[in-house]
Amino acid sequence: MPRPSQAHEKRKKLLPIVARAFAELGYRRATTAELARRCEVRENILYRLWPNKKAMFVASIDYVYEQAAGTWQGILSEPDDHNSAAVRLLEHEAEHYGESGLQRIIFAGLSETDEPEIREALRKMYGRFHRFIREQVVAHRNGTEHSALPDETVAAWAIIGLGNLANIGRELGLFTNRGRKRIFGDAGRLLLDGQGG
Amino acid sequence: MPRPSQAHEKRKKLLPIVARAFAELGYRRATTAELARRCEVRENILYRLWPNKKAMFVASIDYVYEQAAGTWQGILSEPDDHNSAAVRLLEHEAEHYGESGLQRIIFAGLSETDEPEIREALRKMYGRFHRFIREQVVAHRNGTEHSALPDETVAAWAIIGLGNLANIGRELGLFTNRGRKRIFGDAGRLLLDGQGG
DNA sequence: ACTATTCGTAAGCGTGTACCTACAATATGG
């Protein structure tokens, strides 16, 4: 019988490298030759793991979500420090959001939204992010009356908006670490439960 | 004496076309050949108006701000309908934000932030946006006490974050028109003066 | 009319690109 395929393992091993290349270079400049160079393989074998460059990119988008989800699960399972999970997540993002630089892939993808597969991958990713955050907002507010606040769906989207902006800010050097923390802290908290300033 | 140069006028005439091409295609796919085709001139002429492709892109970024600023000035100079300028701007953006599609240029630019000139152009643009919005927030809140709200700087950045997200949402079809309006209306208003839900 | 300058057209140079083919080396289960 034939030699067993290790394609799955190899994909898992190379995907982080590929994703980082897309994040640093954007879609077009991350040429297949450059991807192969960074992976220390020939272009050829990338094409055996994925059918084409677009598929490598879509896989990288999924990887971004999985990375974030992993980090967040870690925070959720930490012992409580008399703060809700939502508040702890907000604090963590205020401190570390965009640190990995991986989210730059999203900007690259947004320049390629006329490719249906890429658009779909981004849609799915944002959908998953939103669902996760919304759940945390609901859990945080549970029961308590917040008549003057936007509902959980809106609040979750707005918090995602803060995240995007934090990313852009980090990319362009728009604000200091302290500034970014205040944006997440003050505006994020305001959206969460009205404790704004 | 020589024939007087009409470069300035020509630049002004072609820039909207160039900017739209960058918005629709992104930086790399908006090839100089394609830009020339849309402008109905030869590539050559573009290279007489701008030194290189990067300069065409930077000019397009500036154009995005000028377009928005023009629209906003129009709204500010409208007669008052017993709403503050800030509220009227928020309502206008809730209705029309991202309609032109020009803001896609920003995503394209964010994938090219390792080019210092492009990074600088984006920085400048965000800085101008923030200054403008912050002024409106200050004017809206003037004097009244809002102890539980984020300060004007933070609020203005957060509102910009809402705008970015609205753009992404429009691009990916993440939410309906009504949804987008609620994000601008509810979250935006909350950041502005605490009248959230 | 002269002339300096701009304008429009055409062609092409060097490089980079996604993707493919052909083939030898390797490793596995029977």
Add this chain to the structure above:
DNA sequence: CCATATTGTAGGTACACGCTTACGAATAGT
């Protein structure tokens, strides 16, 4: 050990890219 499949290597194709050069035609002030 052998047949079968998977690996790694080398090379190449067809095309698109940013940018440049060359040159004749048009146009304005003097």
